[in-house]
Amino acid sequence: MSLDxxxxxxxxxxxxxxxxxxxxRAALALARMAGGVSYYIPKQPTEGHPFVGVIGAEAFAALCGVYGGDELTVPRGECDGAKKREILRLLAEGLPQRRIALATGATQRYVEMLAAQARRDQPQPRLPGL
Incomplete structure (x- = not known):
C-alpha cells in the first residue's frame, strides 16, 4: 500500500x-490486515477482538465509539487511479462485475460502485423528435 x-x-x-x-498509521495497518472484509464492531471494546492486536486498545476503543454495534467493511485503500481505470475499461468491455473484482483484486462492492457511477455519468440518449 503506497499511501502516505x-x-x-x-x-x-x-x-x-x-x-x-x-x-x-493504525488505519493503514487495519487496511493491510482486514481490508475489504466486514467485521462486527462491538459497542464496548473487548480485548479478544482481532483488531486490538493490530491497532491497539486505544484506537480500537475509538473505533467502537463510532462504529460500535455495526458491521464495518474495512476500507482497502488500494483502489488507485490505475486500478480504477482498469476496472472502468473492463466494465466498458462488458465483463461481469464479479470477474472484474477477481481479476483486479478490487472488492466486488467497489466494482459495483464504479459501474453505477459510470451508468449515471453516461448521457441519456435523446428521443427522436424531441
Missing part, C-alpha cells in the same frame, strides 16, 4: 474516515 501516513488528503474517503478516528 503523513498526508491523508489523497486517501480514498472511506480509509480517510477511519484514519481520522484511529489515526493514519
Amino acid at each position: 501516513p503523513q498526508d491523508m488528503t489523497h486517501w480514498p474517503s472511506g480509509l480517510r474516515d477511519v484514519g481520522e478516528i484511529i489515526g493514519p
Whole structure:
C-alpha cells in the first residue's frame, strides 16, 4: 500500500474516515490486515477482538465509539487511479462485475460502485423528435 501516513488528503474517503478516528498509521495497518472484509464492531471494546492486536486498545476503543454495534467493511485503500481505470475499461468491455473484482483484486462492492457511477455519468440518449 503506497499511501502516505503523513498526508491523508489523497486517501480514498472511506480509509480517510477511519484514519481520522484511529489515526493514519493504525488505519493503514487495519487496511493491510482486514481490508475489504466486514467485521462486527462491538459497542464496548473487548480485548479478544482481532483488531486490538493490530491497532491497539486505544484506537480500537475509538473505533467502537463510532462504529460500535455495526458491521464495518474495512476500507482497502488500494483502489488507485490505475486500478480504477482498469476496472472502468473492463466494465466498458462488458465483463461481469464479479470477474472484474477477481481479476483486479478490487472488492466486488467497489466494482459495483464504479459501474453505477459510470451508468449515471453516461448521457441519456435523446428521443427522436424531441
